[in-house]
Amino acid sequence: MNKVTGNRYAYAKQYKSTVKFQVIRSSQRASYIKCAAACLNEENCRYFSYTRDTRQCELSDESIVSINEENLTYHRRSGDSFCSLEGPLGMEDGCIPDESITASSFYGNLGSHAPVRARLNTEGYAAAWCNDATSDNISPWIQVDFNRKVTVTSLISQGRGEYYYYQRVTKYQVTYSNDGQSWDHVTDALGTPMKFPGNKDANTPVASTLPFALRTRILRINPTEWNNHCCMRFEVIGCF
Incomplete structure (x- = not known):
């Protein structure tokens, strides 16, 4: 994974507004499982997103707002796991x-x-x-x-x-x-x-x-x- 500096801006459709968050690391040609594992291994990672068509994996910090976009899988980290089972x-x-x-x-x-x-x-x-x-x-x-x-x-x-x-x-x-x-x-x-x-x-x-x-x-x-x-x-x- 590559280090990323600066902020990323994403469009949150449900709010019709721009949401700012810090991307910690980003990589391409990753798998979903490797993306999840990378977040677990990164101390400051609180979320990860995985875009299926580009195989883009992004790890981000505490400040992101949930984004629902087509072709995007998004997970909130909870301790050493993700809230896939609520x-x-x-x-x-x-x-x-x-x-x-x-x-x-x-x-x-x-x-x-x-x-x-x-x-x-x-x-x-x-x-x-x-x-x-x-x-x-x-x-x-x-x-x-x-x-x-x-x-x-x-x-x-x-x-x-x-x-x-x-x-x-x-x-x-x-x-x-x-x-x-x-x-x-x-x-x-x-x-x-x-x-x-x-x-x-x-x-x-x-x-x-x-x-x-x-x-x-x-x-x-x-x-x-x-x-x-x-x-x-x-x-x-x-x-x-």
């Missing part, structure tokens, strides 16, 4: 421990409304995390600390599981951090924080795919609109 990261099945799920508040400080109740398909009691509307109705949030960096690609949300309350988040934003102090929004290509659709009923899961794969330790959901009360359940999709 799945739930542990909200519903309990692999994420209770203490890793925290929130800005919860209703009446009652355990039935606590952050741990935000696990997807939680039943009984309040059947959701619900914020304390009296003290925390401006910018509530709920977050998961994975205690290591993971790759997040999408979210699945639900409303409060008890039909007669009709309480659910209808729109939310996503922020992320590696230290719990400095936070970034998931944005569109223009840098505007994105709003993702929430729920229209109590139990129907709604999946929202992020515009690019996040590599982060802490994922925070910031509800911006809700019906009757800010209550939700969710799952995080991605890979370790």
